[in-house]
Amino acid sequence: MDGINNLKYDHFIEKFGNVVEHCPIIAAVVWAARPFPSFADLFDRFSTVIDSLSMEMKAGILRCHPDLAGRLAATGQLTPESMGEQRAAGLLDLSPSETVTMATRNDQYKAKFGFPFVVCARENKKAAILSGLEDRLLHSVDEEVQLGIDQVKNIVRLRLQDLVNMADARL
Template identity: 45%
Template sequence: MTTGSTYTLQEINALSHDDFVQALSPLFEGPPWIVAETWSSRPFRSLDYLHASLCAVMYAAPLEQQVALIRSHPDLVGRAALAGTLSPSSTHEQSAAGLDRLSDEEIAAFSRYNQAYRERFGFPFVICARENKKESILAGFEQRLHNSPGQEIMLALGEVAKICLLRLRDLIRS
């Protein structure tokens, strides 16, 4: 999250439900159900406790809801990225990994991997781009294409948790 307001933890704890959802909804792609459900766990005594509370809601959700969360993520170097229609957070994260500076051959490789991955699992490949570069992301595609769907759901949720933590650190100031 590169733009917008930042908050102290005390300010987050004092927000109404609607304001809390609005402020924290950029932590996750898609509908803000995780944030909405986490509000009732206030007060949060630390950023780590807030993150753990958010992740607990995500991991406790029914499988269908978890898969819908994963499906809300954009493909890496996909149509939205190439068209410039990613969320500000996703744009920043893909840029940090160097995914906005690819050769035509690299774009084609990402396109092939995105398609193969979606065909195998039915959802996009999710990886914390801010913790990776294009080479490690491409290697991740190759490695993870051999996993079972259940393994990939758990790995993707783990990556969503990492993305959330980094976005949360951008949002909460000391």
């Protein structure tokens, strides 16, 4: 953790700014809480910042996420992190009928909740994601904000593990 704790602000944001998709401000707040005695503490700091946000701000974090297997994926415009996560879940290899189903459910979800469906793709495969998307359409907005944020924190944990492991490998 010494290497991470010694990162200057700009370098910390460069490395950790997309741990929460398109939300470098979260990393900026976390940087100010250094030093981090352990990986668990680093993750806890990200989680604490996210949990401290209002419901509207949490929904804003969810709005920063791309549609799963959506237009950005089809045109190669996802962040490298999202591209790898969606690829691992099989979302970049959908059949034509799965593509239509995913697009339809994504549209229904966004129309109901006002933000994209967020799930930790690395912890799921396409069948579970399609099923989960359908199931979660039955929830209230408040339930979906909380479920989405729980998924964001799973994504954060995995992205942090990748970054910390990369930093350790270089030492």
